[in-house]
Structures are given as structure tokens and as C-alpha cells.
Amino acid sequence: MPGPQLHPDLYARIVRGILHADSSTEEREPSRTYELLDRLKEVTFLDEDTHQRILSENENCIEYWLRISITSQHNRRFLLQIARANNRSHIAKEHVIETNHDYFLAASDSRHTVLRVYSDMHMPSTPTSGDETDKQARRSSSFLKRWVRAHGRAHSCMSQRIADLPLGHSVTRKLDGFDETSITMILERRHKSGTDFDPLETEDLIEVMRCLIRERFAQPEYYDKHDAHIERRMLHRIAKFYGLPMTQIRLLAIGICLEQPLARGNFDFVSDLVAQYLPKLKLTSLAREHGAVSAAEFLAVRLTTYAKWIVEGQKSELFLPLGCEFSTVFLAFEHHLDPILQLVHLNLWDVPSVSHLRSDIKKLFQEPIKHAVALWLVEFEAQAVAVTSADLLTDKIDRLHICLGRASKIYEPFFRKAFFSYVHYVIELIDAKVDYRIGNALEHMVANLDPRNKPKLSAFTRSTMKLFDALKQFMEFVNSLGHTKCTLYNYERHFERPAIFWTTNWRIDYLNFVKQAVESSENPKTGNSPQTPSTEEKALSFFQPRPSIAEPKDQLEMHESTVNCIAFCFDLCYEFTQLNVKTPTLGLLCVSQIVNTIADCLSFFAVYIRKTVCRGGSLSRMLRALNGIEHASSYLAENYPRFLDIPRVLRGISEEERDRIGVSIKHIMEKATKRCDDICSEILEIVVSVRATCLKKHCKDIAGSSEIGKKTFASYIKHVFTPENTDQLHVCIEKSKALRHRMQPRLFSQYQRFIWKVISETMSAELLTGQPSSYYDGIRKECETICNILSVNWSLEKSSLRERLFANSAESRELVLQYYSYLADVTMSAPCGPGIPRIAIQAGYVPSTNDQILLHVAVISGSDIPILDSFSASSDPYVRLELYPRALFPLEMFPPETTDTKKKNLNPKWYQSFQMAIPSEYFFTNGCCLCLTVLDHDVMSYNDLAGQALLPLGTVPRLKGLCTKDLPPPRELPLVLPIPNQYTHTSFKILEDRSVHDSMAHEVTYYEKYLRDYRILPPSAMDSKEYCLNNRLTLARNRQRLKHAFSQLIRS
Structure with missing residues (x-):
């Protein structure tokens, strides 16, 4: 049906533009111009009479005028000649003008003319006005010939095509032959009536273009390429006549097309039109083409309206497709909006008046997404409030994850064109609320959990760990998209309390698994492997395929449940590492509890096996138990840091705290392995006890217990070196070594040590x-041989047997030296000070002749000598100097020296010097000493001992000479009485045992x-100041007689 007609005035302006716009020669053909006018009349539904009237009124209504001025430093006159461009001889206008004046001159009614400028330096008279010159040009058509003949010049100073001058813009050019002289020209277009043409406003242009484009959408079947070409030429002429930028035409054409009803053919036209205009629009800037700003504003409104119409026609599920397939619908949605988004990305929207378009488009697409997410959040919050299990929340998170995963491939590229990320925007909408609801739901579940209810604890652990895993995978997906600011990244903090119950459930379940593994291996009716626990009994899928668990390389016999025990512990670690915990607090909590669980499983495994073995079992069964416990303990202790990836868990804490936690975790496993080692030791003792009787028997035979009654030296020598006893012991030990290939190396080494322990304790x-040193030397050599067989390092052995053998193997002389060396150490380490009996001396030595050492001793004084005479309440002290031991220094060769006796003096002063000649080989022997004995002299009784x-001798310094000045400073030595410890010293005990025959x-x-017994010197001391020596000898003889008589009495 005919649409609304254009206003006649607007129609006339359009006709004027079509008729008088500058165009190519082909387009200026009358037939083509009137073809455009006929198309205009057809699409505007104007009647023929009105069309003809407007056409006749506007065919010859245009005039072109020039504003001209010539600038020069000199006053000159120039002739301006306007002629046809294609006919040089046909002069249309001539004007004579002066420099430095402004002129407004009529040019022609067409732009197909040429302006030429000639110099007029010698002309006698010139028309004073443009009108007079115009009259002269009309009276004579040969004026130029007369002018050239009269002035003798035919070359112009400047030539300018009027068609090349832009309307309304100034053009300045130099005049040839005149320095510093230029002409400025401005071309203007006017109606012949003298009025200017009204500009064509954007609203008028929109009305015209709607008429053109409406016909295209109203009757698409009658519209062809020829019609489209005519309309484009029409718009091009209008734009050129009115000085409109083609950008304005293009923007308005797209905007008007977007106003039309959407149909498949219409959309294809719009899409093609956008594709056609887009390359040129990409190079357009409204900052340079201000006339197109209004058209851009019009297109911005049309783009927003069109996009809103498309978006509002979609279901909310399209913008958050949870559990449904909308890819086909979205592809159609994207197809209809893609041309719009291409236009929105043009640089021409940087102008402030239309810069809001991009934000408007962004908000337009975000609104339906926000609405769809809000509906999802309502459902999520409702389930989070009434949650009794985390499975519903897990399902929601998983579905959202799947949805956004698909959207990242399909939705994301499209919404990126709308200036935002679809996935990031959805995450921003749900982030804080989902995080808050998950935290509240977990707190509610923990508050209502009864940890003593095993089924509920398992269900809680399973559901919350699934939720944790769902959030972990979702946040890994979010992180892969580069979204860094998200509250949900800290989701692990909500699981710190639930993790406590996870670890409790893990411990219960895995201890039960280990128990089932051991019981099933011990009970042949149930098979050789534990029954796989059901899903309800497990916190996770523990029996999914996992990397293989290492078995002993030498394929030793092991308890049937060993591999299962290791597999359970490894599976627990594997499931934890799959959680990929990043929060140090949660990671440390889980790691410490998992290590505790592994340690408990290991200890429980060892204890349970020991119970089964101790109830009775063969050697093969005990060996399998030993190997199983040892392999499980060593393998888990070595690999649990790798299983749990502990360095990664400890990465986020300080080095000091990391070291402290590492030590604590290591201590837990060390206690477990120590417990396993103790249990292995107990089982090994059982294994060793089988051979202990045989070993003890042979050891008794070697040690000579069967011949204790024989006290002759020959019997002992014969007994020690009897080949039969040692060979039998060696054979018994070799038999025990047959277990080498049936036991773990550490166990076999410990087994050998246990055998050695039995042998050493028995020996x-x-x-x-009290035997000769040869006896102990023979036993020692036999022990060395046994240690070599058992791979025991005899040199590092710290048993009492080795100490006794080495001590007893020494000669009596060495033992005596050891004993006196010990007594000297007692003197040197005893306290020395006021209130303690002490003696002050100066001692030194000088080398002498015949390899002798001359010892010089100056006895100076004594202090705090104890009261030994009860009658006088004082003492009569004197000092006896002698060399120890007497085995090296017999009294006959080295007689003792004595000082004077100081009567009734507890702090005597002697100042007496003595010299003793000593062989140098003895002087520097360890154990050789100078003995200073202080005694109380008694005439009527015995000389009592005050101390020694x-x-x-090795501590005595060397002197430069024997003068007094060469002596070292005085030194005080404490006077020590015999103490109990010296009689229990090893060397004294051995000497005491040997005293019978040595x-x-x-x-x-x-x-x-x-x-010790009498606190006096024995008779063998040969003390020169002892007056009761004979009495003492008599007393000694009487004691021997009394002892013999008492022995006879007892026997009778």
C-alpha cells in the first residue's frame, strides 16, 4: 500500500540535489538523471503533476559565485576570465580587479568552467566595475583578440577549474611571474533568486531514506540489483550536492534497515549491508566528519533497540543453560546479533555523544544473565539452608561447572564482543553468595553431626569430600580462565572443621581395612585377600586403579596381608593428594592426621600379626610375619613424604615452622617404625630361642663349666682348646645362617646379633x-671367630664379656699398673682445700747417667692432719716416701724415705728434701707413682695411717738443675684414705681372683x-719407725692360727 508522501519542499530539495550534483559524465546524461527522478517519484508516491512542476522549477535555478581577493605588496590590476572548460574561445565572464581588495563575482550557472587570471600593468583605462566589464564583453566577442594585440601578451598567470573548488572552502594559489602575490578563492552556490539553499537536515534525510528502504522491505520479490544501484546513485548525488559525508548516509541506511520487521530475507539484507559498509566505516572517525554525528546517534538508538528486541525474545534458560542443550538456539541468537556487535566495535563511537553505546550494549546483555543467575541462586540458597547432606550442593556446583565449561567455548567468544566475559560475569554474580552459603551449610552440618554414629560419620565424610572436590575442580576451571579476584578461591577455609571428622573416619576405616586384611590372610576359608569394602563403608573409592606398590626385589616370603596394608596406606595418601589442598592450615591438619593414621595402621598391623604368631606357628610363618612387618615399616617410612607430597603442603609457611612440623611428623613415623622394630625383635627372640639351648650347651663346654672342680692349669688349657666343642658351636651357628635368604637384611643382621647375645651372655x-691370661685369651680368640661368622664387629662390641676377657687377658703387672693409675687419679681428682688433710711438696726430675732419672722431692709441710692420738688429742706426723708398684720397685732396691717426726703438730713443717734414682723406662710408665704416706708415730702402739x-711420675716436671731456685712452685696434694670403690675396680677384682696362685x-x-682393714702399714712395708713390728708379726701369726682353728671347728 502507498506510504506517506514527502513534503513538496523536501521533495524539491531532493530533486535539486539530483539535478545539480556534480557527477561523472555518464551519470550526467539526461536519461540517467531522469531515471533517478522517476525512481524518486515512484518510491515517494508523488503525483505526476506535482513532480513535473517541481522538476521544471529546479532545472535551472543554480548560480555559482566567487569571493576573490589578490594579495600583493604592490598595487596592480588583473583581468579575470571565466570560460567553458571544453571551449576555450567561448568566454562567459570577464572582470578586472585590483590587488588587496575583496570581490564577490558571479561565475556561471555551471561548475564546468575555467577561471584564468591575466596581468594588466599597462592598460590605459579599465572598467571600474564588474557590470561595465560585463557589458563590454557582451558587445564584442573579439575583445580578447584586441586585448592581446594591444598589450602583446597571451599567457595567463593562473588557471583554475571551477569544478575543483570545494563549496564554501577557501583556496589560495600563487600567481606565476609575481613574487609574493597570491589569489584567494571561495566558491559559493546560490539560488537565482539570490537566496542561499537550505541545508538538508538529518531528519529530512531519514525521511527520504525511509521511503527508499521501505519499498525494499515491503516488496522484496520485486526488488532487484538495478533498483538498489539507482537508489545508491540517488543518495550519492544528494550527499554530494548538500555536502553530506557518505558516512552519514551509510549510518542512516543501516539504522533505517534495523527499524524494519525481522524476517529471514530482511536480516540477510541487513547483514549484507553491514558487510558492505563495514570496511569503510572502520576507517571513519566522527572527529573528522562532524556532520555524521547525528546519524551516529540515530544508529546507536536503532542498534540498542534491535539488540533489546532480540534479547527479550529469548528464554532465561538460554543465558544459563543448566542441564539442557541450547547450542542451536544460541547459534541463531548469535547469528542475528553478530552484525550489530561488529558495528559496535567501530572506532566512530569514541565521540562523547555516542560513547555510551558500548556500555548500553554491555548492560543489555548482562541483564538477562543476571536474571538467570538470580533464579539459580534462589534454588541454591534454598537447598543450602535445608541441607542435611552436601550431595545436593555438590550437584549444583557440578552442573554449574559443566554449564560454564560449555559456555567458555560457545558463549565466551560472543559475549567478549559485548565487552565482557560471560564466565567471569557469572562467577562475579555467584561468588560471594555461594561462598557464604557453603560456609553456613558446612557449619550447620558439623553442628548436627554425631561423630559416634559411624554410618552418619561416613556419609558426612563422603558428601563433604565430594563437595570439596567439586569446588576444587570448579576453581581450577575458573583459574584456567584467568579470573584472579574471587572469594571462592578461599573455599578451603570452610573445610577446616569438617576435615577433623574426615581424619577420624579415615582412621576408623583404614584400621578396619588392615584388620580385615590380616584376618582374611590368617583364615584360609575367607581367601587370601581381604574382602573389598563397600562404598558405604569407605570415605572414598579406595580400590580404584592406582600406581603399583613396590614389593621386595628379592621376592622374600612375606605375610599375605603386607601388600594390602601398604596399598591401603598409599591409597589414603593418594586420595589426599588428589584433593590438591592449597591452604597451609588445612593441609597441615590433614597431613598430620594422615601420618598418624598410617602410623596407627602400621603399629596395628604389626601387633595383630604378632598375636597370630605368638598363638603358635612354624618357623616359616614367623619368617613371613617378620618380613611383612619389616617391609611395610621400611617402605612406608621411606615413601610417606613422597606419597603425601609434604614439601608442597609445607611450602606456604615459614622455614622455622616448616622445620618444626617436619620434625614432629618424622617423630610420629619414627615411633611407629620403632614399635614395629620392637615387635620384630620379640618375634626374632622367639626364633632364636629355638636354637638357644644348643648354643648355650656348646658355650658352657667351651667356657669349661663342666670341669669347674678341676683347678689345675692343664685342665683349663685342655678344655679351652678342645676342637670338638668349638666345631660343634660353629656348626650350630652355620645352620642359623641358612636363614639369610629367607629374611630381610636388617632382620637377619639383628637375628645374628641376637644369636651373639645368647652366646656372649652364656659365655x-x-x-x-682367677684363671691365667692364656685362658681368657683363648676365649677371646674364639669369640672373635664367632663374631666373624655372625658378621658382628668384635672391635666395636661393648658387652661385659669383651670387657672381662680383655681385662683378664692382661698380665698381672699390667693390672697392677692399671690399679695404681686409678688410685693416682683418685688423688688428683679429690678435693683439696681448708679442712682437708693435705701435704705440700715440690717435685721435679733431672736425667742422670746410666739411663737413670733422678727424682728430687722436697716435703715442705702438712695441713689439717687428723687427730690420731686420743691421749694427747693431737698427732705426731711423719711422711714416708716410696715408689709404687712394688712389683717394679721392690723395697730391697728402692728403700722408702721418711721425714722427721713432728710431735703434737697438726700442721707440721718439714722442709726436707729427698732424691731417688729411677730407671727411665719405669719413670715414664703409666701407673708408676710416688706414694706419700702420712702416719702418726706411736711408741707404745702402731703407727696409724693419716692418709696417702x-x-x-709422668706428671712430675723436668728441672734445669737441683738448686732450690730451679724447683717448681709448691703443690698441695690431698691425703686420701682407702675408699670402697678402689676395691671394686676391675683390675683389683681380677688381681684378687688371681691372688690364689699369683x-x-x-x-x-x-x-x-x-x-683398708687396719689403717696401718702391713708388716711387709718394713717401716723403720715401727717399734711394734715384732708384736705385729706375732699378731699376724696368731690370726692365722685362729683362722685355721676356726676352720677345723666348722668342718668338724
Whole structure:
């Protein structure tokens, strides 16, 4: 049906533009111009009479005028000539003008003319006005010839095509032959009536273009390419006549097309039109084409309206497709909006008046997404409030994850064109609310959980760990998209309390799994492997395929449940690492509890196996148990940091705290492995006890217990070196070594140590005392041989047997030196000070002849000598100097020296010097001492012992000479009485045992015990100041007689 007609005035302006616009020669053909006019009349539904009237009124209504001025430093006149461009001889206008004046001159009614400028320097008279010149040009058509003949010049100073001058813009050019002289020209177009043409406003142009484009959408079947070409030429002429930028035409054409009803053919036309105009629009800037701003504003409104119409026609599920397939619908949605988004991305929208378009388009697409997300959040919050299990929340998170995963491939590229990220926007909308609701739901679940209810605890653990895993995968997806600011990144903080119950459930379940594994292996009716727990009994899918668990490389016999125990512990670690916990607090909590669980499983495994073995079992069964416990303990202790990836968990904490936690975790596993080692030791003791009887028997035979009654030296030598006993022991030990290939290396080494322990304890218990050193040397050599067989390092052995053998293997002389070295150490380490009996001396030595050492001793004084005479309440002290031991320094060769006796003096002063010649080999021997004995002289009784000080000869300094000034400073030595510890010293005990048949040992032990018992020197001391020596000898003889009589009485 005919549409509304254009206003006649607007129609006339359009006709004027079509008729008088500058165009190519082909388009200026009358037939083509009137073809355009006929198309205009057709689409505007104007009647023929009106059309003809407007056409006749506007065919010759245009005039072109020039505003001209010539600038120069000199006053000159120039002739301006306007002629046809295609006919040089046909002059249309001539004007004579002066420099430095402005002129407004009529040019022609067409732009197909040429302006030429000539110099007029010698002309006698010139028309004073443009009108007079115009009259002269009309009277004579040969004026130029007369002018050229009269002035003798035919070349112009400047030539300018009027068609090349832009309307309304100034053009300045230099005049040839005149320095610093230029002409400025402005071309203007006017109606012949003298009025200017009204500009064509954007609203008028929109009305015209609607008429053109409406016909295209109203009757698409009658519309062809020829009609489209005519309309484009029409719009091009209008734009050129009125000086409109083609950008304005293009923008308005697209906007008007978007006003039309949407149909498949119409959309294809719009899409093609956008594709056609887009390359040129990409190079357009409204900052340079101000006339197109209004058209851009019009298009911005049309784009927003069109996009809103498309968006509002879609379901909300399209913008958050949870659990449904909308890819086909979205592709159609994207197809209809893609041309719009291409236009929105043009640079021409940077102008402030239309810069809001992009934000408007962004908000337009965000609104339906926000609405769809709001509906999802309502459902999520409703389930979070009434949640009793985390499964519903997990399902919601998983569905959202799947939805956004699909959207990242389909939706994301499209919405990126709308200046935002679809996935990021959805995450921003749900982030805080989902995080808050998940935290509240978990707190509610923890508050209502009864940890003593095993089924509920397992269900809670399973559901919350699934929720944790769902959030982990969702946030990994979010992180892969580069979204960094998100509250949900800290979702792990909500699981710190639930993780406590996770670890509790893990411990219960895995201890149960280990128990089932051991029981099933011990009970042949149930098979050789534990029954796989059901899903309800497990916190996670523990029996999914996992990387293989290492088994012993040598394929030793092991308990059937060993591999299962390791697999359970590894599976627990594997499931934890799959959670990929990043929060240090949660990670440390889980790691510490998992390590505790592994340690408990390991200990429980070992204890349970030990119970089954202790109830009775063969050697093979005990070996399998030993190997199983050892392999499980060593493998888990070595690999649990790798299983749990502990370095990654500890990465986010300080180095000091990391070290402290690492030590704590290591301590937990060390306690578990120590417990397993103890249990292995208990089982090993059972294994060793089988052979203990045989070993003990052979050890007794070697030690000579069967011949204790025989006290002759020959019997002992014969017993020690009897080949039969040692060979039998060696054979028994070799049989025990057959277990080497059936036990773990550490276990076999410990097994050998246990065997050695039995042997050493038996040997030590059966070892004879008081025997010659050869006896102990033979036992020691036999022990070395046994240690070599058992791979025991005899040199590092710290058993009492080795100490006794080495001590007893020493000669009596060495033992005596050891004993006196010990007594000297007692003197040197005893306290020395006021209130303590002490003696002050100066001692030194000088080398002498015949390899002798001359010892010089100056006895200076004594202090705090105890009261030994009860009658006088004082003492009569004197000092006896002698060399120890007497085995090296017999009294006959090294007689003792004595000082004067100081009567009734507890702090005597002697100042006496003595010299002793000593062989150098003895002087520097460890154990050789100078003995300073202080005694109380008694005429009527015995000389009582006040104390002794033993000075090691090796500590005496060397002197430069024997003068008093060469002596070292005085030194005080404490006076020590015999103490109980010296009689329990190892060397003294051995000497005491040997004293029966060893004279040297007898002499030393008798002398020392005499001092202990009587606190006087024995008769063998040969004290020169002892007056009761004969009495003492008589007393000694009487004691021997009384002892013999008492022995006879007891026997009878």
C-alpha cells in the first residue's frame, strides 16, 4: 500500500540535489538523471503533476559565485576570465580587479568552467566595475583578440577549474611571474533568486531514506540489483550536492534497515549491508566528519533497540543453560546479533555523544544473565539452608561447572564482543553468595553431626569430600580462565572443621581395612585377600586403579596381608593428594592426621600379626610375619613424604615452622617404625630361642663349666682348646645362617646379633674367674671367630664379656699398673682445700747417667692432719716416701724415705728434701707413682695411717738443675684414705681372683686390704719407725692360727 508522501519542499530539495550534483559524465546524461527522478517519484508516491512542476522549477535555478581577493605588496590590476572548460574561445565572464581588495563575482550557472587570471600593468583605462566589464564583453566577442594585440601578451598567470573548488572552502594559489602575490578563492552556490539553499537536515534525510528502504522491505520479490544501484546513485548525488559525508548516509541506511520487521530475507539484507559498509566505516572517525554525528546517534538508538528486541525474545534458560542443550538456539541468537556487535566495535563511537553505546550494549546483555543467575541462586540458597547432606550442593556446583565449561567455548567468544566475559560475569554474580552459603551449610552440618554414629560419620565424610572436590575442580576451571579476584578461591577455609571428622573416619576405616586384611590372610576359608569394602563403608573409592606398590626385589616370603596394608596406606595418601589442598592450615591438619593414621595402621598391623604368631606357628610363618612387618615399616617410612607430597603442603609457611612440623611428623613415623622394630625383635627372640639351648650347651663346654672342680692349669688349657666343642658351636651357628635368604637384611643382621647375645651372655655367665691370661685369651680368640661368622664387629662390641676377657687377658703387672693409675687419679681428682688433710711438696726430675732419672722431692709441710692420738688429742706426723708398684720397685732396691717426726703438730713443717734414682723406662710408665704416706708415730702402739697421696711420675716436671731456685712452685696434694670403690675396680677384682696362685697379685691385694682393714702399714712395708713390728708379726701369726682353728671347728 502507498506510504506517506514527502513534503513538496523536501521533495524539491531532493530533486535539486539530483539535478545539480556534480557527477561523472555518464551519470550526467539526461536519461540517467531522469531515471533517478522517476525512481524518486515512484518510491515517494508523488503525483505526476506535482513532480513535473517541481522538476521544471529546479532545472535551472543554480548560480555559482566567487569571493576573490589578490594579495600583493604592490598595487596592480588583473583581468579575470571565466570560460567553458571544453571551449576555450567561448568566454562567459570577464572582470578586472585590483590587488588587496575583496570581490564577490558571479561565475556561471555551471561548475564546468575555467577561471584564468591575466596581468594588466599597462592598460590605459579599465572598467571600474564588474557590470561595465560585463557589458563590454557582451558587445564584442573579439575583445580578447584586441586585448592581446594591444598589450602583446597571451599567457595567463593562473588557471583554475571551477569544478575543483570545494563549496564554501577557501583556496589560495600563487600567481606565476609575481613574487609574493597570491589569489584567494571561495566558491559559493546560490539560488537565482539570490537566496542561499537550505541545508538538508538529518531528519529530512531519514525521511527520504525511509521511503527508499521501505519499498525494499515491503516488496522484496520485486526488488532487484538495478533498483538498489539507482537508489545508491540517488543518495550519492544528494550527499554530494548538500555536502553530506557518505558516512552519514551509510549510518542512516543501516539504522533505517534495523527499524524494519525481522524476517529471514530482511536480516540477510541487513547483514549484507553491514558487510558492505563495514570496511569503510572502520576507517571513519566522527572527529573528522562532524556532520555524521547525528546519524551516529540515530544508529546507536536503532542498534540498542534491535539488540533489546532480540534479547527479550529469548528464554532465561538460554543465558544459563543448566542441564539442557541450547547450542542451536544460541547459534541463531548469535547469528542475528553478530552484525550489530561488529558495528559496535567501530572506532566512530569514541565521540562523547555516542560513547555510551558500548556500555548500553554491555548492560543489555548482562541483564538477562543476571536474571538467570538470580533464579539459580534462589534454588541454591534454598537447598543450602535445608541441607542435611552436601550431595545436593555438590550437584549444583557440578552442573554449574559443566554449564560454564560449555559456555567458555560457545558463549565466551560472543559475549567478549559485548565487552565482557560471560564466565567471569557469572562467577562475579555467584561468588560471594555461594561462598557464604557453603560456609553456613558446612557449619550447620558439623553442628548436627554425631561423630559416634559411624554410618552418619561416613556419609558426612563422603558428601563433604565430594563437595570439596567439586569446588576444587570448579576453581581450577575458573583459574584456567584467568579470573584472579574471587572469594571462592578461599573455599578451603570452610573445610577446616569438617576435615577433623574426615581424619577420624579415615582412621576408623583404614584400621578396619588392615584388620580385615590380616584376618582374611590368617583364615584360609575367607581367601587370601581381604574382602573389598563397600562404598558405604569407605570415605572414598579406595580400590580404584592406582600406581603399583613396590614389593621386595628379592621376592622374600612375606605375610599375605603386607601388600594390602601398604596399598591401603598409599591409597589414603593418594586420595589426599588428589584433593590438591592449597591452604597451609588445612593441609597441615590433614597431613598430620594422615601420618598418624598410617602410623596407627602400621603399629596395628604389626601387633595383630604378632598375636597370630605368638598363638603358635612354624618357623616359616614367623619368617613371613617378620618380613611383612619389616617391609611395610621400611617402605612406608621411606615413601610417606613422597606419597603425601609434604614439601608442597609445607611450602606456604615459614622455614622455622616448616622445620618444626617436619620434625614432629618424622617423630610420629619414627615411633611407629620403632614399635614395629620392637615387635620384630620379640618375634626374632622367639626364633632364636629355638636354637638357644644348643648354643648355650656348646658355650658352657667351651667356657669349661663342666670341669669347674678341676683347678689345675692343664685342665683349663685342655678344655679351652678342645676342637670338638668349638666345631660343634660353629656348626650350630652355620645352620642359623641358612636363614639369610629367607629374611630381610636388617632382620637377619639383628637375628645374628641376637644369636651373639645368647652366646656372649652364656659365655659371660660361665666364664671362670682367677684363671691365667692364656685362658681368657683363648676365649677371646674364639669369640672373635664367632663374631666373624655372625658378621658382628668384635672391635666395636661393648658387652661385659669383651670387657672381662680383655681385662683378664692382661698380665698381672699390667693390672697392677692399671690399679695404681686409678688410685693416682683418685688423688688428683679429690678435693683439696681448708679442712682437708693435705701435704705440700715440690717435685721435679733431672736425667742422670746410666739411663737413670733422678727424682728430687722436697716435703715442705702438712695441713689439717687428723687427730690420731686420743691421749694427747693431737698427732705426731711423719711422711714416708716410696715408689709404687712394688712389683717394679721392690723395697730391697728402692728403700722408702721418711721425714722427721713432728710431735703434737697438726700442721707440721718439714722442709726436707729427698732424691731417688729411677730407671727411665719405669719413670715414664703409666701407673708408676710416688706414694706419700702420712702416719702418726706411736711408741707404745702402731703407727696409724693419716692418709696417702699418689703422685704419677709422668706428671712430675723436668728441672734445669737441683738448686732450690730451679724447683717448681709448691703443690698441695690431698691425703686420701682407702675408699670402697678402689676395691671394686676391675683390675683389683681380677688381681684378687688371681691372688690364689699369683704372688704379685697376692702381694698387692694383701697390702691394700690390710690398709683398708687396719689403717696401718702391713708388716711387709718394713717401716723403720715401727717399734711394734715384732708384736705385729706375732699378731699376724696368731690370726692365722685362729683362722685355721676356726676352720677345723666348722668342718668338724
